[in-house]
Amino acid sequence: MNEPRANFKRMLVRLPQSAHDYASVGVTAQLADLLGASVVATFIQDVELAEVAALPCVRELRPLGGGWHPIEGAQLVRQLEGAAVAARRLFHDAVRPTGIETSFNVAMGSVADVTSSSAAADDIIVIIEPRNPAERVTQQFTRLVDAAFAASVTVMMVPSRIARTAGPIAAVISRSDDPSIGSALAIAAAAKERVIVLAPQGSDACELVVERAEAAGVRIEARPVIQEPWDVSSLLIQLAHLNERLLVMSRGTVPDKCAPTIASLRGIPILLARAINP
Amino acid sequence: MQQAVESVLGQAAREKSSPPDWVYVNNFSEPHKPIAIKLPPGRALEFRDAMHELVGDLKTALPAIFESEDYQTRREAIDQAFQAKQGEAFSALRDKAAEKSIVILRTPVGFALAPARDGQVVPPDEFNTWPEAKRREVQDVIQTLETDLERIMHQIPQWQKAHREEIRKLNRDTAMFAVGQSIDEAKSKFTDIPRVIEHLEAVRGDLVENVAMFVVKTEGDEREDTASRRIGGSFDRYEVNVLVSHVGENKSAPIVEELHPTLANLIGSIEYVSQHGVLVTNFRHIKPGAAHRANGGFLLLDVRHLLMEPFSWTALKRTLRQGEIRIEDVGRFIGLTSTVSLEPDPVPLEVKVVLFGSRLLYYLLVAFDPEVNEHFKVLADFEDEVDRSPESEALHARMIASIVTRDGLKPVDRDGVALVLEHAARLADHAGKLTLLIDQIRDVLAEADYWAADAKRVKITCEDIQHALDQKIRRASRMRDRTQEAILQDVALIDTSGSCVGQVNGLSMLELGGFRFGRPTRITCRVRPGSGKVVDIEREVELGGPIHSKGVLILSGFVAGRYAVDTPMSLFASLVFEQSYGGVEGDSASSAELYAILSALCELPLRQDLAVTGSVNQHGEIQAIGGVNEKIEGFFDICRMRGLTSTQGVLIPTANVQHLMLRRDVIDACGAGKFGIYPVTTIDEGIALLTGAPAGERGADGAYPGCSVNGLIEERLRSFARIRQSFGQRLLPELVETRHE
DSSP, X not given: OOOOOOOOOEEEEEOOSSGGGHHXXXXXXXXXXXXXXXXXXXXXXEHHHHHHHHOTTOEEEOTTXXXXXXXXXXXXXXXXXXXXXXXXXXXXXXXXXXXXXXXXXXXEEOHHHHHXXXXXXXXXXXXXXXXXXXXXXXXXXXXXXXXHHHSSSEEEEEOSSOOOSXXXXXXXXXXXXXXXXXXXXXXXXXXXXXXXXXXXXXXXXXXXXXXXXXXXXXXXEEEEEOOOSOOHHHHHHHHTTOOOSEEEEETTSSOGGGHHHHHHHHTSOEEEEOOOOO | OHHXXXXXXXXXXXXXXXXXXXXXXXXXXXXXXXXXXXXXTTHHHHHHHHHHHXXXXXXXXXHHHHHSHHHHHHHHHHHHHHHHHHHHHHHHHHHHHHHTXXXXXXXXXXXXXXXXXXXXXXXXXXXHHSOHHHHHHHHHHHHHHHHHHHHHHHHHHHHHHHHHHHHHHHHHHHHHXXXXXXXXXXXXXXXXXXXXXXXXXXXXXXXXXXXXXXSOOOTTOSOOOGGGGSTTOTTGGGOOEEEEOOTTSOSSOOEEEESSOOHHHHHOEXXXXXXXXXXXXXXXXXXXXXXXXXXXXXXXXXXXXXXXXXXXXXXXXXXXHHTEEOOOOHHHHTTSOOSOOOOOOOEEOOOEEEEEOOHHXXXXXXXXXXXXXXXXXXXXXXXXXXXXXXXXXXXXXXXXXXXXXXXXXXXXXXXXXXXXXXXXXXXXXXXXXXXXXXXXXXXXXXXXXXXXXXXXXXXXXHHHHHHHHHHHHHHHOHHHHHXXXXXXXXXXXXXXXXXXXXXXXXXXXXEETTEEEEEXXXXXXXXXXXXXXXEEHHHHTTOBOHHHHHHHHXXXXXXXXXXXXXXXXXXXXXXXXXXXXXXXXXXXXXXXXXXXHHHHHHTOEEESSEEEOOXXXXXXBEEOOSOHHHHHHHHHHHHHHHOOOSSOEEEEEGGGGGGOOOOHHXXXXXXXXXXXXXXXXXXXXXXXXXXXXXXXXXXXXXXXXTTSHHHHHHHHHHHHHHHHHHHHHHHHHHHHHHHHO
């Protein structure tokens, strides 16, 4: 029996600002554990904020402090440093139960640059969706998503609310050598879960994938589907009642902008494997 | 005694039906007041298992239903509606801002709006180069957007509240659906017990409100696992604490003996567990006491143990008076703990309490505690002995057989049984009685069983019984042996031959560690003229006890009453137990002391091959004493070790003949004429035997014969009187002269 391997080395997590979102860091660490990858956490000290402080017309709304306050440069620096310290603590609290290899660093620069700069082909960039809808419309989050999808790497979208942490691994493939298959089988084998594969009807993908899974000792259920290309609604219909804990598919299977919506609606992380040209 | 009582109670218990079971369950509205529920016998465990199964089922069913597609769909719909509402508001704001080239930024503690160009925040240097009008315009736009952002942010808590309410309602509906079937299933088993049904309804209500504890904590979810903060596990609140259950037992009332009746062991306790340095408890930590276990039956207690335990006696009385068991925390009584504790429902009590104890304790309790007769109305005073008769011997033999059977010992043969009966009579200190102290008989049988096994015999024989008795004595006889050794080596002076004036062998008995033995003690007396006083040296140095002193004072009365009829009592006599360095108590040596006085007065020697025991009254009658067997054997052992002369023996009160249960070797020596036991009724009999001279009786002239012991004594006392009289006449002129001067 050949133990399937996903060949991912690192999960690159851009650490969120809000403590509420660190639960998703824990889920990310669990998946990293299943993939045999380490977690590299980066807290970004956005340089653009320093420029904002110098703009005379800009002030900040503090939900907890109440009301609008001017942004002072020195105070902003202290707050960013404090946020980095808090992020380190929250990160370690979140990943400690898994016992996996982790590292934490603070990067200064623009969100876009930091997000894509250090990513290699065998890395996964993790995007954690903020719980606060206000944060989702901030420029930083928009840039983070754009930068992640602009890079030619595997991306994982983690929704703000996780519906399940157990259940089968769902995989949507378009051909028999789809790069997402390896990841799905590796996670399923490590988690001792089964894989449900949605493969195009009429192709030999189903049979080949089943053979590969059986060779790896992974329970698999292949479901031929005729729907292609996928959109959000058609994919949600196929995923209904699967009770999956993770959805794996290759980049490009669905438009990148749809991934956050699917993750949020299903309440599960989505792993978008880096596309490899045939 | 206790076995007899238990046997009687066993019969009574079989005639009663099993009492109900009792459980404690959580009080969901007032958790510090756990609820006691009565169930038919044997149903408590069924209830506990049903609740455990219910919780177990829900542990599986509830997470499943909350992770089900149906729930998730409904939940997602609510979430989406909430997210959409927020998202739309913020997206509209973002789009509106983008139209005006403004971006929303996340700062470490809030949000900000900044001018942008091509998605990038305009650098301050560039912004400052903008015309004033443009900067003012941007500022106005930002102010407008700030108002919008603030409005949306203010709405978020309301949206969140509405969202939470919807989620809560969904959870409640889902839980109600999931819980309902399991609860109904559990209720169907207990339709005959309304209190259980009532509790299950309370459980249903609580489950619906606290369903979160059953659902696996999902990350980032507001369903917090509050259960994890509760003591003793998350699902304790739904469990059943079985206090008492009578399942599997015979259908009879319980008979419970509590050997260690502490307050907690007696009426139950509330235990605590330490959590984060704080002592906490809940209804599952209520522990039953003996009163709970015996409820509906009989509770057997040793009164001495009960009285020795703090608070137990008063708690028992209070419980009996109230007719219910209230579990009280002893720590709170004495202010040791001030943690929040429980006030469990009291459990109604219906129990017969049997107290076992000595007569002394009973009499003391009755004398000092007026409540005793209120609660304990029936006194059973057990005799320690039974009259010896063929029937009682047969019963004793049957009792021996039952002990042997119950304790798994070898059977005892006929001669063995006979020897055990002899031992039972010896333990009773009476030839015509048998002891009822079964424990001592059991000890002998158990040891005899060992010796029989050691000798590879299948039955316990007479030899084994005797060996067991001998070994028991051997183990305890060190002090006796050392005492005898001291006598044989003339360290302690005891003569067993010859004769001596004013000296007699008295006999005393010692009891050390349950072993009794007799030993001879030399008693001597010296006399001289005096004022009619008999001085007990033991008393003078405070070594004599009150009863002993009383015996000596009786002697004075006897001597004065018999011999100083027509003359003043002009005797000074001093009595002492030679080489006695410890206390002397009892009056069993008073006859021996009197013999010593009489011998000293008449100057006739007393036989030293005889020893004496027995008390005497003022009329010279010899009275019964205790420990006659041990005393005889004590003197016999010394004589035997020095060599029996056939003249040696012991004078005992005639009244003690019935108590004779002597060792076999003593009986054999007596039978062979090598040792003698002389029952005496009066002092005159004894003094005649000890001196070999007749005691003498008053003649028609009122005087004793001159050659009799009494005659010699009377004459000696008269001579003392004359001496005193003549001494007084010589001294009188001198006294008169002195006064004139």
